[in-house]
Amino acid sequence: MPIFDQGYQHWSGELSGHAWRWLAITRHGVRVGLKSKLLRIVLFVSWLPALVLAGALCVWGLLEHKSSMIDPIVQFMMFVNPQVLAEPRAYRLEVWTLCFHFFLQTELRFSMILVLLVGPSLISQDLRFNALPLYFSRPLRRIDYFLGKLGVIGFFLAMVTIVPSVVAYILGVFFSMDFTIVPETFRLLVSTVVYGLIITLSAGLLILALSSLSRNSRYVALFWIGIWFVSGISASVLQGVEREHQLRSFAVHNPSFPPASQWRDARRLREERRVRLDSWQLQNSRTDWRPLVSYTENLSRVERALLGTDNSWRKLSELLPDDRDVNHFLVDYAGPFYPWYWSALVLLGLFGLSACTLNFPIKSLDRLR
Amino acid sequence: MYTELSDQITGSPPMMPVVAFHEVSKWYGNVIGINKLTLSIPAGVTGLLGPNGAGKSTLLQLATGQLFPSQGTVSVLGRTVWNNPSLNRLIGLCPEQDAFYEWMSGWDFVYTCAKLAGMGRAQASDAAARSIESVGMTRQMKRSVRGYSKGMRQRIKLAQALVHEPEVLFLDEPLTGTDPVARRDLMDIIQKLGSQGKSVLVSSHVLHEVQSLTQSIILLNHGRLVAQGEVRQIRDLIDNHPHHIVLICDSCRKLAGRLLAWEDIEGVNVLAGGKGLMVQTRSPDAFYGRLPELSLQDDTAITEVYSDDDSLEAVFKYLVNS
């Protein structure tokens, strides 16, 4: 009686290369994800800011051409500096940059929610239902598996960051009816795509690492909430206390009320004090590490560096009638101004930690390959 | 077809049904779990059989009050089960899912279940020890459930179902995933429970397991009752299909010639190797009556007679495929 090999039966047909094998996992994950009604709703809602972005870019294009179509809208643009409205082409890059910045800020929140909806079950469910052998008994490598799972996160994040940005950019270019705009603003497009990839890699790998730590996807979701929510609030609290500390330190050398001998100049002195305070806060903002505690703030800082948002704010601040208001303006709207590579290093550290975590918990299952 | 068969098979109801379903249907949205099921399960060990998705788990969950019937009524020991927690004192369930409070030891798990059943500390302790003993887990009871083998987990799951000494036990695929030794032990335990006068409803899709536990079966398919009764009794009622009887003898072809002369024989096949015959008949009783006489004839000495049709497998195949 012949005894047959009971092990893995190799596929006798021809296999495609490894390059696209992960796509099967991604495709399946996306299909499963899209079955969720809540996810579809979140996707839909997260596209609404994209409409606003596209609308803003189109309006700006029409404004550059002094189109009468937007006259009714211009009346409502009182918040924009009149000089900017008078020379829309001169401030095109700044306005586009800030539009993309606000859009990406909003989408960052939606991205976190999407990761919360999609990510926790990606590996934990496979661990829970012992589904890993189903993957690894096929000609898939660990990297294919992780890429496939990362692709699921990437798909949804791209849907709310990269795709709408690109569409809005193209619409903006068409409405400006001036293709010389492309070299000027192309950096924004590239930055948006790069930023989308950074979020995908960072958040994607992080949630995969968390997902590989537990068989219960609820716990994974809670960990994610902790990283996103608690780190954000902790950073805010630390910054709040630091601001209070700065105000008190500043007040030691700059009393709020001038001595009686200088009461006649009280108003001028108060103004000078305010200017010094703004300058002091701006200075401190350059070395304040507290925002690094927040995961989303780190992503945000990298985004601002990529888009060059701070430069845009600076250029707009030049329009202020009083030079002394510049620092105040920057403190209020721009910043924090600590070096962007601090945040990049934090994200890189988390990335490395996630990669290490992924390397360990599922390692034992490699025996199957 | 199923309805007709079940009408014939369910026949006369037993004296006092332990579990009774009356016109019960259960839908999950558009999916139908149980379809207009009327069923009375008598005391003793009963096998609940059906392929995957037949509605076995739905039936058990309806019988244990976990699900509310979309239509009809379900009663156990004469009482409605839905939202009737006091009835749960008389019911024990060994669920199919391999789920535990993994951080507990086997003892802790069974003891906690005893306490959840409403026992005091001392009684719960005694009951847990007794029930763990009955499933042969005393030696391993202090170990964490997380470290148990599949067989141990099934035993401890059975222990929690037995801990409050229920009158009616529902066992959902209790033998799934167990090795032959654990399987034999669990079957012994179930048979012992039956002999102690407990009513046990065991679900399974593995036919020979149920066959070795009981002759009384319920067959479900697509949420409907296909058949209920003794295996043999059910087989007898399937008149559309001739019985297959195997005769082992030395001179098969001569015997075949004689058999073909009988009017109630529908066909005879010589088995591979020529060592036996497969006879098809619609009158098995008459056939068996004449068989000894035939066997006594020297040149056709029959050494072995058996019917494959009495096996549950064959019955199930007939019923489900038809």
Place this chain on the structure above:
Amino acid sequence: MTAASDLMDARQNPRFGTTSFSRVAALWALYILGLRQHLHGKRWMVITLLFLLPAVLVLVVRHTAHDVPPVNFEFVFVFMFIPQALLPLVALIYASGMIQDEQEEQTITYLLVRPSAKWAIYLVKLLATLTTTVCLTAIFTAITYVVIYAGAQSSAESIPLRCAKAILIHALAVITYCCLFGLIGLLSKRSLVIGILYIAIFEGLFANLAFGIRLLTVIYYTRLIAYRTLSFVTFTHGFPQNIAADAWQLDVMNDPQLLEHPQISTCLLVLLLASVFFAGLAALICSRREFHVKTPEKG
């Protein structure tokens, strides 16, 4: 029917004791099981780390911002960070998982086939959750107070009294949050997402708007109780400043007595009634619904 009833009656044997005793014993066992579930394994470590966060942050800021008075730290960490972030989050973790975890782990069957009504199972599990969260809140609020005030110059008001008041306020908040998130956990499988959205939108955004919509938030009432029972006046170079009024959008300039806002008794009543309503509704839903473990949830 009669035979079955007789059999049933015969089963009321000494093993189970009297029916009422046996019911209480079953519920007590469930309560203990609930407590153990909340604290077993590494869970308590994760929760401890989370709850220790304000204390750790206080240590950091005491080192970096030594000139800020302790009452500011107390306000920021005990009355902002803990009730706005920690309490809802811990309540969400525990309360939304009371039933969902049992369902996901498929252990709910072991509870449903015991002689306790489903509404009672829910309420007892909620009680275990409330016990756990209130105890954790009390312990770690006290620890935060110790870290804030240890070695610091204390204000005129007794610190232990302030701590006790803070613990009571937090307990009230966490009870309401637990009842609310327990209900959400029963209504939706996505309770975590819904809970987080609720925390961010209602307790984070609406509570900080000086409009009527903040009446719909838990934190508004706890803030009012805190404001009316504790003093949050701090002195910056001799000038008094009410940090709570500024941060909580309470217009003390035009309405120093906060007459336009609910009184303490009203706040207490609202929070307790809301808790009872959420718990009652959840128990009612629980008693009527099916818990699908192996069978499909829907078509």
